[in-house]
Structures are given as structure tokens and as C-alpha cells.
Amino acid sequence: xxxxxxxxxNYLKAIYHLxxxxxxxxxxxxxxxxxxxxxxxxxxxxxxxAEKELIHYKKYQGVSLTELGDKTALHIIRRNRLWEVFLVxxxxxxxxxxxxxxxxxxxxxxxxxxxxxxxxxxxxKFDPHGDPIPDEFxxxxxxxxxxxxxxxxxxxxxxxxxxxxxxxFLKYLDKVGVYIGAKVAVLDxxxxxxxxxxxxxxxxxxxxxxxxxxxxxxxxHPS
Amino acid sequence: xxxxxxxxxNYLKAIYHLxxxxxxxxxxxxxxxxxxxxxxxxxxxxxxxAEKELIHYKKYQGVSLTELGDKTALHIIRRNRLWEVFLVxxxxxxxxxxxxxxxxxxxxxxxxxxxxxxxxxxxxKFDPHGDPIPDEFxxxxxxxxxxxxxxxxxxxxxxxxxxxxxxxFLKYLDKVGVYIGAKVAVLDxxxxxxxxxxxxxxxxxxxxxxxxxxxxxxxxHPS
DNA sequence: ATTTAATTTTAGCCTAATCTAAAAAAAGTA
DNA sequence: TACTTTTTTTAGATTAGGCTAAAATTAAAT
Ligand SMILES: [Mn+2]
Ligand SMILES: [Mn+2]
Ligand SMILES: [Mn+2]
Ligand SMILES: [Mn+2]
Numbered sequence: 001x002x003x004x005x006x007x008x009x010n011y012l013k014a015i016y017h018l019x020x021x022x023x024x025x026x027x028x029x030x031x032x033x034x035x036x037x038x039x040x041x042x043x044x045x046x047x048x049x050a051e052k053e054l055i056h057y058k059k060y061q062g063v064s065l066t067e068l069g070d071k072t073a074l075h076i077i078r079r080n081r082l083w084e085v086f087l088v089x090x091x092x093x094x095x096x097x098x099x100x101x102x103x104x105x106x107x108x109x110x111x112x113x114x115x116x117x118x119x120x121x122x123x124x125k126f127d128p129h130g131d132p133i134p135d136e137f138x139x140x141x142x143x144x145x146x147x148x149x150x151x152x153x154x155x156x157x158x159x160x161x162x163x164x165x166x167x168x169f170l171k172y173l174d175k176v177g178v179y180i181g182a183k184v185a186v187l188d189x190x191x192x193x194x195x196x197x198x199x200x201x202x203x204x205x206x207x208x209x210x211x212x213x214x215x216x217x218x219x220x221h222p223s
Numbered sequence: 224x225x226x227x228x229x230x231x232x233n234y235l236k237a238i239y240h241l242x243x244x245x246x247x248x249x250x251x252x253x254x255x256x257x258x259x260x261x262x263x264x265x266x267x268x269x270x271x272x273a274e275k276e277l278i279h280y281k282k283y284q285g286v287s288l289t290e291l292g293d294k295t296a297l298h299i300i301r302r303n304r305l306w307e308v309f310l311v312x313x314x315x316x317x318x319x320x321x322x323x324x325x326x327x328x329x330x331x332x333x334x335x336x337x338x339x340x341x342x343x344x345x346x347x348k349f350d351p352h353g354d355p356i357p358d359e360f361x362x363x364x365x366x367x368x369x370x371x372x373x374x375x376x377x378x379x380x381x382x383x384x385x386x387x388x389x390x391x392f393l394k395y396l397d398k399v400g401v402y403i404g405a406k407v408a409v410l411d412x413x414x415x416x417x418x419x420x421x422x423x424x425x426x427x428x429x430x431x432x433x434x435x436x437x438x439x440x441x442x443x444h445p446s
Numbered sequence: 447a448t449t450t451a452a453t454t455t456t457a458g459c460c461t462a463a464t465c466t467a468a469a470a471a472a473a474g475t476a
Numbered sequence: 477t478a479c480t481t482t483t484t485t486t487a488g489a490t491t492a493g494g495c496t497a498a499a500a501t502t503a504a505a506t
Contacts, residue, residue, distance in 0.1 A: 007463065028484055041464055043485050048462090060471060060484060091339040101333050108327045116314040230493060251454055264494055266455050271492090283454060283501060 006107040009076050010035060011045050012054060015065060016073035025062035074138035080106040081127035081134075082117050088128040089121065095128040096170035129170075130161025130180045130217065146220060148184065148196070149213035156185035156199075157218035164215045173216075176206045184218060229330040232299050233258060234268050235277060238288060239296035248285030297361035303329040304350035304357075305340050311351040312344065318351040319393035352393075353384025353403045353440065369443060371407065371419070372436035379408035379422075380441035387438045396439075399429045407441060 004012070014034045018026040028046070032039045050057035054069035065073060083105040087093040093101075115136065118124075125141050126132055132140045143160050151157060159182045162173065173179065177200045187205070188197040194210035208216075227235070237257045241249040251269070255262045273280035277292035288296060306328040310316040316324075338359065341347075348364050349355055355363045366383050374380060382405045385396065396402065400423045410428070411420040417433035431439075 005462075029482095037463095038465060039484065040466080040486080044463075047485095087336075091336070091343055093335075093339065097335070101331070101336050104331045104333075105328075108324070108331075110324050110327075112316075112320070113310075113314070113324050116316065120314055228492075252452095260493095261495060262454065263456080263496075267493075270455095 003109060004072070007045070008049065008052075008054075009072075009107055010103075011042075011049060012065070012069060012073045013076050013080075015055065015063060016070070016077065019064060025064055027062050031063075071138050074134040074140075076106055078134040078136070078138075079109070079114055081131060082114065082121060082124070084127045084129070085121050085124045085133070086117060089124075094170075094174075095165075096167040096174070098128065099165050099167070126161075126180075128180070129165050130159075143219055145217040147214055148186070148198075148208075148216040148218050149194075149210060151186045151218060151220065153186050153189045155220060156183065157220040158182070159184055159216060160219045161217040162215055163217065169212075169215065172212070176208065177201070177204050178216065226332060227295070230268070231272065231275075231277075232295075232330055233326075234265075234272060235288070235292055235296045236299050236303075238278065238286060239293070239300065242287060248287055250285050254286075294361050297357040297363075299329055301357040301359070301361075302332070302337055304354060305337065305344060305347070307350045307352070308344050308347045308356070309340065312347075317393075317397075318388075319390040319397070321351065322388050322390070349384075349403075351403070352388050353382075366442055368440040370437055371409070371421075371431075371439040371441050372417075372433060374409045374441060374443065376409050376412045378443060379406065380443040381405070382407055382439060383442045384440040385438055386440065392435075392438065395435070399431065400424070400427050401439065 011031065014031050015026055018030050018034060028039050028042045032042045035042075046055065046057050046063055049055045049069070050063075053066055054072060055063045055065055057063045080102050083102045084098050087098040087101060088095060118136075124133055132142055134140050145160060146157075147163075148157075148159075159178060159180055161180065162170070164170075178184070183201050185199040185202070186196055187199050189195075190197070190207075194213075195207055196210075196213050198206050198208060200206060234254065237254050238249055241253050241257060251262050251265045255265045258265075269278065269280050269286055272278045272292070273286075276289055277295060278286045278288055280286045303325050306325045307321050310321040310324060311318060341359075347356055355365055357363050368383060369380075370386075371382075382401060382403055384403065385393070387393075401407070406424050408422040408425070409419055410422050412418075413420070413430075417436075418430055419433075419436050421429050421431060423429060
């Protein structure tokens with residue numbers, strides 16, 4: 001129950017995000033690659049997190065979060081996303097500049113601070129990348145989402161989130177006119193490379209690669 | 224020139240504040256007592272700070288800040304005080320609740336963040352305790368100040384700052400009606416214990432101890 | 447001027463978080 | 477199945493920051 005270090009919090013968050021991908025166990029190497037550290041360091045840390053009952057861990061068998069670990073991760077994610085909203089809404093940062101700053105601010109753990117910040121921001125439900133902000137009990141409001149890459153040609157929808165918060169990706173989206181809330185129609189799917197021809201907001205036609213379309217989440221319009 | 228750790232930043236700030244008291248050297252024990260750590264730990268850290276040319280240090284001779292150390296300390300203090308303003312002005316914290324939170328937020332060192340925050344707050348010149356906020360070059364705007372304890376009976380002034388940010392002290396000030404900006408007249412000085420009889424805002428009479436009056440700064444009214 | 451007391455530094459130990467290299471276990475392949 | 481490759485863990489170091497106890501230095505007091 002005692003306070004976690006920034007390193008421990010980053011590990012928990014990484015495990016949470018990997019588990020989000022669907023599988024119910026994550027491997028040492030996956031964690032190492034996500035947080036850019038050695039597998040040996042991950043092994044060490046997993047022992048500590050298991051000791052604190054934040055993860056389920058049996059050697060060589062991969063890890064998952066305990067109830068407590070899941071709840072803790074959601075609190076960290078809550079702080080991260082609230083600060084992201086603050087940086088964009090109040091300090092006028094763009095969505096590709098906030099990642100590293102929020103990555104630090106998230107570790108300032110003062111319950112009253114988080115509640116006041118939430119209130120000050122008007123209890124936002126989604127962060128600037130369209131990701132849901134857990135409430136103080138760890139509850140997520142989720143929108144029905146589908147990857148743009150899985151939308152059939154002819155269908156249209158609204159962009160609700162992005163799966164990747166790297167500056168390179170987000171700056172590219174700015175350039176092609178994609179933003180959270182934009183209307184998008186899939187005009188055509190190119191067989192050759194899986195790329196898509198899109199119509200943004202009913203006016204701008206663009207082609208995006210398969211990799212890009214896999215990292216954009218949309219809510220389908222009833223068709 | 225590389226980034227400092229939170230611990231190093233806290234030491235620098237402590238040395239800065241001790242030097243503010245007037246003397247031009249501070250001792251190992253003074254630092255240890257201010258940051259609540261052992262003298263041995265301070266000795267260790269002083270070696271590291273000297274190595275990085277942030278302090279002037281000769282064994283057994285006390286320390287002072289180099290030009291670089293002074294500048295660095297002022298940047299940390301700038302962040303601390305800007306966050307304090309944010310917490311009080313925007314998140315509606317009271318001045319006795321912000322110390323520990325700002326103590327953590329000050330270590331998030333992203334130049335653009337600090338500039339945007341400053342701008343967002345309207346470039347405040349003083350923090351909620353009346354302390355001046357350095358600009359981005361480390362320049363302080365100072366008001367002419369005198370300790371309330373040194374104000375002669377019969378004189379009056381305006382409260383501009385407090386020397387102590389402990390919750391205990393600040394809550395006491397709230398209780399007796401003392402706040403930054405209040406008008407204060409020294410009605411009488413009690414010989415027995417050095418306490419003062421004050422008139423706050425021309426209406427409330429209170430007695431404060433010598434210790435309290437030494438921790439309140441006023442700007443004298445022309446008399 | 448000695449002796450005593452206080453201050454400061456060093457020595458040695460500890461925990462957290464990282465690394466590389468080696469060993470162990472699991473998974474894949476012939 | 478037996479061999480090979482990949483993954484994971486352990487072993488052994490390192491750096492940062494802290495501690496206590498002992499030694500060294502400076503300051504204070506006979
Ligand atoms: Mn982080
Ligand atoms: Mn985000
Ligand atoms: Mn601090
Ligand atoms: Mn202050």
C-alpha cells in the first residue's frame with residue numbers, strides 16, 4: 001500500500017497497455033521493448049512487483065495484473081491523461097508535444113491534486129488522443145471503436161482516437177488533416193498494399209498506409 | 224549542464240535559501256537540518272555538487288553557490304513558485320496545502336512547460352506566500368521589506384510576505400486574520416516577551432508572539 | 447596551550463534501478 | 477526425439493542516494 005516509485009509506476013502502466021492488446025499474459029521481452037530497457041532489468045522488477053502483489057508472476061510464464069495492480073495502473077493512467085488535457089486545453093500545447101511532459105507529471109501522486117485538476121478541467125472523459133480517462137474509481141467510459149483499417153470501403157465514421165502518440169505519427173496526421181472528431185469515409189481499399197483512400201470531412205481526399213489506418217480508431221456511422 | 228536529479232535540485236534550493244539569510248557560507252549541519260537528512264549524506268552530496276561546479280566547496284569550510292549554482296537554484300525556485308500560484312489561483316488550494324505538492328512539481332523540468340505556465344498565469348511576480356518569482360533569466364522583482372518584529376510601535380504597513388510556509392504557521396495566520404495584502408498597525412510592543420499587539424485592517428486587535436512577528440514581512444507605510 | 451566539545455568527513459553498509467554476460471528454461475525444428 | 481534457437485532468469489557490477497559509527501578537523505573552554 002506504500003507509495004510506488006516512478007519506475008514501478010511506469011512498469012505497471014506498460015503491462016496494462018500490453019494487456020489491452022488482447023492477450024491475457026505479457027512477456028518479459030514485450031515489456032522490455034516497450035519501455036526500452038533490458039530483459040534482465042524487467043525480470044528484476046517483475047519480482048518486486050509480484051512481491052507487492054501488483055502482478056501475477058510465475059517464472060518464465062509471463063505476467064498479468066492483479067486486481068490491485070489493475071486499479072493502480074488505472075490511477076496512473078488517469079493522472080497521465082488529465083495532465084494531457086491540461087497541457088492541450090489550458091497551456092495550448094499540441095497533441096504531439098505532451099507525451100514526455102505528461103510522462104513525468106503522472107508520477108506526482110497527491111489525491112487532492114488529481115481531484116481538483118479533474119474538476120478544474122470540467123471532468124473530461126477523453127484525453128487529446130481520444131483515450132478514455134478513468135474516473136477516481138478506475139472506471140472507463142468507452143466508446144464503441146473500430147480500427148480504421150477494418151472499416152469496409154464505402155462506410156464512413158468519425159475519428160475518435162489514435163493508438164500511437166509518437167510526435168512523428170501525430171504530426172503526420174496534422175499534415176493530412178486527420179484529427180479527433182473528424183468525419184472520415186473509406187472510399188477505396190487498395191489491394192496491392194492494404195492502403196486506404198479516405199475522404200476527410202467530406203472534402204479532402206488522401207491515401208494512408210495500412211500501418212497508419214491500423215492506428216486510427218473510428219466510430220462507425222449507421223449505414 | 225546535464226539534467227539534475229530531484230535530490231540535487233533540493234540541495235541546491237536549500238543552500239540558496241540558507242544563503243538568503245545573510246551569511247556568505249552555509250554549513251553542512253545547517254543544510255542537514257533544513258532538509259532533514261544526516262550530515263554524512265550532505266557531505267557526500269556536496270562533493271557531487273562541487274564536481275559539477277554548482278557550489279564552491281573546500282572541506283570543513285562551508286559552501287556557497289557558484290554563478291551556475293545560483294542560476295540553477297533560481298530556475299528551480301521559479302518552477303516551485305509558479306506551481307504554487309497555479310495551485311492557489313486555478314485549483315483553489317489554500318496557501319497552507321501547497322508546499323508538498325509544489326515540492327514535487329518543481330522537479331518537472333521542461334522549459335516550454337514553464338514558459339507556458341507562466342504565461343497562462345499572467346506572469347505573476349509573487350507567489351501565494353508573497354515570495355518573488357524569478358523570471359526566466361533568474362531576475363527577481365523585490366519589494367522593500369522589513370520583518371513585522373522590527374516595526375516600531377505606532378507604525379503601520381502592509382503585509383507582503385511570510386518567511387515560513389509550514390501548514391501550522393499559515394493556518395494560525397488564517398485564524399488571526401493575517402493574509403498577504405492586509406493592513407497592519409503595531410499598537411504596542413510587550414516588553415515582557417517581545418510579543419506585539421496588532422490592529423489588522425483597522426478593525427481586528429490581536430496579540431502575536433515574537434516568533435510569529437519575526438516570520439511576517441511588511442512594507443511600511445510612509446509615516 | 448591543552449584539553450574538551452562540536453562539527454564535518456570518511457568508511458562501510460544498504461536499497462533501488464540499471465547494465466552485460468552467463469546459465470537455465472522453453473520453444474521450434476529436423 | 478534430439479538438437480538448435482530464442483527467451484528468460486541469474487550472477488556480478490555500477491551509480492545514486494541514503495544510513496550509522498568512527499576518525500579527522502575545527503572551535504570552545506579551561
Ligand atoms: Mn511516466
Ligand atoms: Mn494520451
Ligand atoms: Mn523538491
Ligand atoms: Mn511559496
